[in-house]
Amino acid sequence: MAKATLADLVAFQTVAAHRSFRQAADALGQSRSALSHAMRGLEAQLGARLLNRTTRSVAPTELGQRLLERLLLQQVVPRFLAAHPDVELDLVADGRLVDVVEQGFDAGIRLGESLPQDMVGVPIGGPLRFIAVASPGYLADRAPPALPEDLRQHRCIRQRLPSGKRYRWEFMQHGQEVAVDVPCALTLDNVPLMVEAALRGLGIAYVPETAAQAELDAGRLVRVLDDWCPPVPGLFLYFPANRHMPAPLRAFVDLLGAAQPGPA
Numbered sequence: 001m002a003k004a005t006l007a008d009l010v011a012f013q014t015v016a017a018h019r020s021f022r023q024a025a026d027a028l029g030q031s032r033s034a035l036s037h038a039m040r041g042l043e044a045q046l047g048a049r050l051l052n053r054t055t056r057s058v059a060p061t062e063l064g065q066r067l068l069e070r071l072l073l074q075q076v077v078p079r080f081l082a083a084h085p086d087v088e089l090d091l092v093a094d095g096r097l098v099d100v101v102e103q104g105f106d107a108g109i110r111l112g113e114s115l116p117q118d119m120v121g122v123p124i125g126g127p128l129r130f131i132a133v134a135s136p137g138y139l140a141d142r143a144p145p146a147l148p149e150d151l152r153q154h155r156c157i158r159q160r161l162p163s164g165k166r167y168r169w170e171f172m173q174h175g176q177e178v179a180v181d182v183p184c185a186l187t188l189d190n191v192p193l194m195v196e197a198a199l200r201g202l203g204i205a206y207v208p209e210t211a212a213q214a215e216l217d218a219g220r221l222v223r224v225l226d227d228w229c230p231p232v233p234g235l236f237l238y239f240p241a242n243r244h245m246p247a248p249l250r251a252f253v254d255l256l257g258a259a260q261p262g263p264a
Contacts (some may be wrong), residue, residue, distance in 0.1 A: 005096075006230035007037060007251055008041075008042045009042075011024070011028060011035060011038055011039065011042075012039060012042060012051075012064070014027055014028055014049060015035065015039060015058060016051070016059075016060045016064065016065075019057055019058055019059055020057070020058060021035055021058060026263060034193075036051075040192075043192055044190050044192070045154060046209050047141065047190070047191050048061075048063050048191055048192075048208055048210065049061050049063070049064075049191065049192050049195070049210070049211045049214075050063060050064035052213075052214040054164070058171060059119040061210050061211070061213060061214065062209075062210040062213055063208065063211070064210075071124050073237075076117065076252070076255050076256050078249065079255055080252055080255050083251070084251060087248045087251075089252075095180065100238075100239070100240075101240055101243075106239060106246055106249045107237055107239040107252075107253075108237075108238055108239075108249070109124065109235055109236065109237055109238070110235070110236060110238060111128070111232065111234065111235060111236070112233025112234060112235070112236050112245040113232055114231055115236055115238050116238070118225060118240065118241055118242060119238040119239060119240060120238060120239055120240075120241045121236035121237070121238045122236060122237045122238070122253055123233075123234065123235075123236055124234065124236060124237055124256065124258060127231035127232060127233060127234045128208060128209075128210075128230060128231065128232055128234045128235070129208070129229060129230070129231045129232065130170075130206060130207065130208055130209070130232070131206070131207065131208075131209045131212065131223055131226065131229045132145075132151075132169070132204050132205070132206050132224045132225045132229065133198050133204065133205055133206075133207065133212050133215075133216065133221045133222065133223055133224065134198055134203070134204045134205070134222060134224055135198055135199055135200070135201045135219065135220065135221055135222075136219070136222060137201040138155075138198075138201040138202075138204070138219075139222065139224075142154065144224045145204075145224055145225055146225075147225075147228075148169070148171045148178045148180045148225060148228055149176055149178075149180065151169070151180055151182045151183075151204065151225075152180070152182065152183055154161060154182075154183070154201050154203065154204050155183070155185035155186075155202065155203035155204070156169075156182040156185060156204050156205075157184075157185060157186050157187075157188065157194050157197045157198060157202060157203045157204065157205040157206075158182065158184045158185055158186070158187040158188070158205075159187070159188060159189065159191070159194060159206070160187050160188065160189045161189075163194060166187060167206075168180065168181050168182075169182055169206045171225060171228035171229065172228065172230055173227060173228045173230075178228070182204075182206075185202060185203040186202055186203060191207050191208065191211050192211065194207050194211075195207055195211055195212050195221070196235055198212075198221060198224070199215060199220055199221060204224060230264060237253065237256060239253075
């Protein structure tokens with residue numbers, strides 16, 4: 001089981017703060033290559049791009065910024081560890097939909113749409129949006145899909161979930177939900193690699209908007225079926241509703257709630 005350690009999260013925070021792998025590596029006392037490798041490993045474990053990299057700079061993606069501001073790093077984890085030094089906080093990153101009770105965990109984190117009915121959910125950040133993207137080169141000699149069913153006439157880049165199944169693409173418009181088992185040109189188990197494959201013109205990819213935002217802003221990718229891709233409930237911390245809540249979990253939930261931004 002892959003683990004996103006506190007050291008990985010602190011390293012991410014350091015890179016984001018310095019906006020430089022070199023300066024962050026110096027601050028952490030490690031090599032730039034080792035730090036870069038650790039950040040790519042963290043992104044692979046979480047299935048999303050956290051940092052936009054160029055030859056001159058590095059900056060958090062929208063999802064990375066949300067992680068910094070709302071989830072764990074700057075507020076909840078440091079405050080929790082400072083307030084409860086006798087409690088061991090074990091954070092595990094695993095893409096499978098596991099039974100947290102069966103696996104011996106106090107709580108888990110999932111997208112709101114996949115929360116078990118017997119669980120209590122506490123929102124972490126705002127909604128997320130999954131979008132279909134392709135390169136202008138791929139679309140140069142093809143008509144972009146107008147409806148989800150049109151994807152059957154295209155090459156698509158599929159995602160293999162940790163369970164081994166390939167993810168079906170889900171769309172919605174005006175209350176109409178459509179799930180398409182799209183034809184596959186390439187299957188990958190890593191979101192950044194899916195974005196890279198779309199950049200190279202290998203097909204249409206269906207990814208979190210934050211993972212493709214930098215390439216969209218630069219015009220290297222374009223959205224397709226954009227009006228079929230509404231936001232969905234974001235991440236939730238969840239725990240059993242029908243069992244006694246351990247005191248450390250109650251303290252963590254309280255801190256998490258306090259870290260959420262209030263209404264504008």
